[in-house]
Amino acid sequence: MSFSFFKPSRPKTPLEVVKTTKDSLMALDTKTVVEVKALEKALEEVEKNFATMRCMLSGDGEVEPNPEQVSQLASEVCKEDVLALLIHKLPILGWEARKDLVHCWSILLKQKIGSTHCCVQYIENHFELLDFLVVCYDNKEVAVNCGNMLRECIKFPTLAKYIIESASFQLFFKFVELPTFDVSSDAFSTFKELLTRHETVVSEYLTGHYDEFFDVYEKLLTSPNYVTRRQSLKLLSDFLLESPNSHIMKRYISEVRYLKVMMTLLKDSSKNIQISAFHIFKVFVANPNKPREVKAILARNHEKLLELLQNLSAGKGADDEQFEEEKELIIAEIERVSRLPNLDS
Known part of the structure; x- marks a missing residue:
């Protein structure tokens, strides 16, 4: 058989x-x-x-x-x-x-x-495929799948550079606030990868698009959505304090507009947001080359700021000692600035 x-x-x-x-x-x-x-x-x-x-x-x-x-x-x-x-x-x-x-x-x-990644090279010749994947965040059925595929693409500098410099990049400011939590979280993960994975690409982009980028980013920092405020504040620290972005940070901490944003976040009802805001606020204050306008704002608001800072503690699991030392230095600097003559004239 x-x-x-x-x-x-x-x-x-x-x-x-x-x-x-x-x-x-x-x-x-x-x-x-x-x-x-x-x-x-x-x-x-x-x-x-x-x-x-x-x-x-x-x-x-x-x-x-x-x-x-x-x-x-x-x-x-x-x-x-x-x-x-x-x-x-x-x-x-x-x-x-x-x-x-x-x-x-x-x-x-x-x-x-x-020596060539053939599929990456194919996408480099068909960049519109990346735009298609980004736009798919608007389709909650496939958003997370597309997010996974995009993050694989972002591992390659040429593909990340294309996305960050394309019109599609601006859509992330909308996607990170979508009402479906798993989609907005996934979009934020991709947004974070774009802004932290390739330092040189990000530095070049921020140098060339400083005003338009931080204009829109301010809306995330002041969003009524707690998760958006907290995540975008943490992400701001992540990429602003990277050494290739030091020139971007110097520009950022010289602007009264962004100092006011951090001062508002220091009063946030969330302790986590207060702490994250402090770590950026302290860079404004510690800057040895503070513009006159920044000094004037600190002097004018010094009483409220000192009260806020004195009531601020590091929180569980944080390095209390270092936090307290930094806080004391910042308080001393605000007091020093408040005694400077002729700041309002």
Whole structure:
């Protein structure tokens, strides 16, 4: 008795995996919502192909991936424009297919052909794909998937630079305040990566777009939403105090407008926000080259400021001793400035 019909089918080659994946993604165009059954079948086909691709890229738990096949798959995905299809079709894919796509995406971006990351190079030639991923934050069904894919892209300086300098970047100021908490949190994670991952890219951007950036950023710091205020204040510290941004910080701490924002945040009902605001406020006060306008504001408000600072404590788990030392120095400097003559004249 022969059992030959149980023989496992020959594994697909990378080229075949890419071809069948492309065909199944293209088939989604021909299926309309009217043909519900046909669309469901097409989506199932995509899901099956993504599972095969995932297996080839990361193994199946028993068999390790073959580096040569992985490399070939990445090359074919670019050659056949499947990378663009993966992004454009994302909004109509099912949950499982999206999950597999996000997993495959991070592996594909890391692949090199010679010294070149082929998929990164493909995106550099099709930057509009990054704009598409950013705009997907407006679609709460796929927002978190797109966020994961964007953060993988941001690991590469050329891709981060494109996003941060594009019109799409401005959308993050809206997305971080979206009403759906998991979407706004994810958008903030991506926003933070953009502003902290590549110091030189960020420094160049802030140098060239100082006014427009901090104009909009001020709205986040004064947002009625507690989470937005707290996160954006912490992020401001993270990138403003980086050494490549020292020239940006010097400019920021010389502006009365931003000193007033920090003074307002020192009075916030949240202890955490007060503490974070103090760490930026102290840089305004400790600046040895304070402009006359900054000194005048400190002098005019010195009584209220001293009262606020005296009631401020480091909070649990913080370095009390260092905090108290810094606070004393800041209090002494405000008292010194308040005694300076002719500041209001």
